Amino acid sequence: MSDPDKSALEFADDQDVPVPYMARTRAWYLALGYDNPYRWAHYADVPFMPLAKPLSDCVVGLITTASPFDPAKGEQGPGAPYNARAKFYEVYSGDTSVDHDLRIAHVAIDRKHTSMTDSGSWFPLPLLRELVAQGKIGKLAPRFHGAPTNRSQRHTLVVDCPELLRRCQSDGVDAVVLVANCPVCHQTLSLVARHLEANGISTVLMGCAKDVVEHCGVPRFLFSDFPLGNAAGKPHDIASQRQTLGLALELLAAAPAGRTTVQSPQRWSESSEWKLDYSNPDRVSEEELARLRAEADSAKSEIARQKALLA
Numbered sequence: 001m002s003d004p005d006k007s008a009l010e011f012a013d014d015q016d017v018p019v020p021y022m023a024r025t026r027a028w029y030l031a032l033g034y035d036n037p038y039r040w041a042h043y044a045d046v047p048f049m050p051l052a053k054p055l056s057d058c059v060v061g062l063i064t065t066a067s068p069f070d071p072a073k074g075e076q077g078p079g080a081p082y083n084a085r086a087k088f089y090e091v092y093s094g095d096t097s098v099d100h101d102l103r104i105a106h107v108a109i110d111r112k113h114t115s116m117t118d119s120g121s122w123f124p125l126p127l128l129r130e131l132v133a134q135g136k137i138g139k140l141a142p143r144f145h146g147a148p149t150n151r152s153q154r155h156t157l158v159v160d161c162p163e164l165l166r167r168c169q170s171d172g173v174d175a176v177v178l179v180a181n182c183p184v185c186h187q188t189l190s191l192v193a194r195h196l197e198a199n200g201i202s203t204v205l206m207g208c209a210k211d212v213v214e215h216c217g218v219p220r221f222l223f224s225d226f227p228l229g230n231a232a233g234k235p236h237d238i239a240s241q242r243q244t245l246g247l248a249l250e251l252l253a254a255a256p257a258g259r260t261t262v263q264s265p266q267r268w269s270e271s272s273e274w275k276l277d278y279s280n281p282d283r284v285s286e287e288e289l290a291r292l293r294a295e296a297d298s299a300k301s302e303i304a305r306q307k308a309l310l311a
Contacts, residue, residue, distance in 0.1 A: 016272035018210040018225060021183045024279040031281035032293045041153050041187050043217040046258030047198040051175060055253050061141035061173035063164060063192060065149050065185040066102035066123050068092070076105040078117040089150075091163045093143040096125060100144075107149055107182035109229035113274040118235035122181055124206075124245050127232075136249070141171040147178075147192055149185045156188055161195035168201055175252055177245075179231050180207040190216035197258075204252040206231045206244065210261070220255045222248040224264045227274060233266075240266055 026037045051058070069076055073085040086106035094100050102123050104116060120126065125144060131137045145167050150156050168176060178193055180186040186209040193203040197219045204220040207213055208228050213221050224231055224244060233241030244264055251262045268274065277283060 013272050015275055017275075018223070019275050019278055020211055021186075021209045021278075022211050022215065025183055027281055028279035031284075031289055038151070040212060041191060041216045043194070046217040046219055047194055048219045048255075048258035049197045049200055049202045051202045051253050053174065055137055055175075055249060056135055057138045058174040059139045059141055059172050060128065060137050061168050061171055061176040062096070062125060062128060062144040063147050063176055063178045063189065064102060064123055064144060065107065065147055065179075065181050065188060066104050066119070067106050067146070068094070069101040069103050076103045078115055079111070080105040080116065081111070082106070082108065087149070088146060089148050091148065091160055091167065092146040093167060094146075096129070096140050096142060096144050099126065102146075104181050104229055107185055107229075108279075109181050110227035110274075110278050112277055113227040113268075114229050115235055116229060120238070120241050121230045121232055121235045122179060124177070124179065124232040124241065127241060127245050128177070131245070131249070141168070141173045143167065143171055147188055149182065149188050151184055153187070153191065156191050157195070160188075161192055164192055165196055165199050165201070168196060169199075173201060175202040175204070177248060177252070178203060178205045180205060180209070180213075181229050181231065183209050183212050183228070186212040187216055190218045193218045193220075202252060204248045204255075206248050214259070214261060217259060219258045219260070220251050221261045222251050222264065223261055224266065226266075226268045228278070230268075234268070 022040055067086050067088050074083050076083055076086050083105045102119055104122055128140055132140050145164055147164060148160055176196055178189040180189045186207045189205055190213050193205050196203050204222060205213060205218050206222045208224050208226050208231050210223045233244035247262060247264055281289065
């Protein structure tokens with residue numbers, strides 16, 4: 001006897017599952033001709049620091065992987081291609097009392113299915129100030145901090161994590177919200193969250209790359225099944241952004257143990273077709289792969305040049 005028609009059972013499409021970013025990234029770089037697959041950070045144990053007091057009494061910090069806009073570094077606006085010049089390589093900080101122009105043209109976000117036209121999708125600072133005004137958060141830390149996206153896990157762990165901890169401790173934070181963008185951003189901020197948590201600061205990570213974060217292992221993860229670059233909610237949809245941040249803060253307060261993941265109920269669209277496109281060599285021609293290989297080589301050269309200037 002055959003299985004009943006799946007459509008009659010109203011099953012979702014088979015591809016309507018979280019995008020497997022680690023597997024996609026490996027297949028993509030193999031298709032481009034690189035034969036040294038990246039090893040993603042992975043831990044068995046996860047540090048966990050319960051929130052010591054109500055959010056309404058807490059000082060909350062914000063850590064981002066977005067980069068301050070610099071017109072001297074080339075195209076970084078909506079629809080901009082990947083721009084290695086726009087990367088930053090050292091931890092930076094900014095005043096949380098004012099608005100900032102932070103962009104994500106330097107990371108491997110989903111440029112096909114999102115517009116990069118609303119920073120509220122990746123930098124929820126204005127909404128955090130709104131929650132302070134409403135009394136839902138005690139105070140916002142005086143500074144937010146930028147975490148460099150670095151493929152070197154050792155550099156992240158030995159240099160960037162201790163520096164971010166030092167700045168958060170100086171700001172007197174009780175808890176930190178971290179917002180990730182590209183797959184490596186998710187790994188970087190997972191490592192940062194673990195380090196902060198191991199040193200007494202509660203954290204919640206907002207992101208879209210579920211496999212990367214859960215493979216690393218973090219205390220609290222608010223997963224939005226959206227294209228990369230929208231971890232803080234849908235662009236130009238303030239209701240989506242408010243709900244996404246609200247869920248993250250609820251998770252920050254209520255998670256019972258490490259490795260707690262909550263998935264946002266929001267859907268990006270009725271169709272899950274967008275999930276098949278990201279870094280999928282089966283959907284790209286040989287000519288396009290050759291062009292992208294040249295682009296990747298150029299980006300690597302630019303990154304090496306920028307690091308040499310900082311050395």
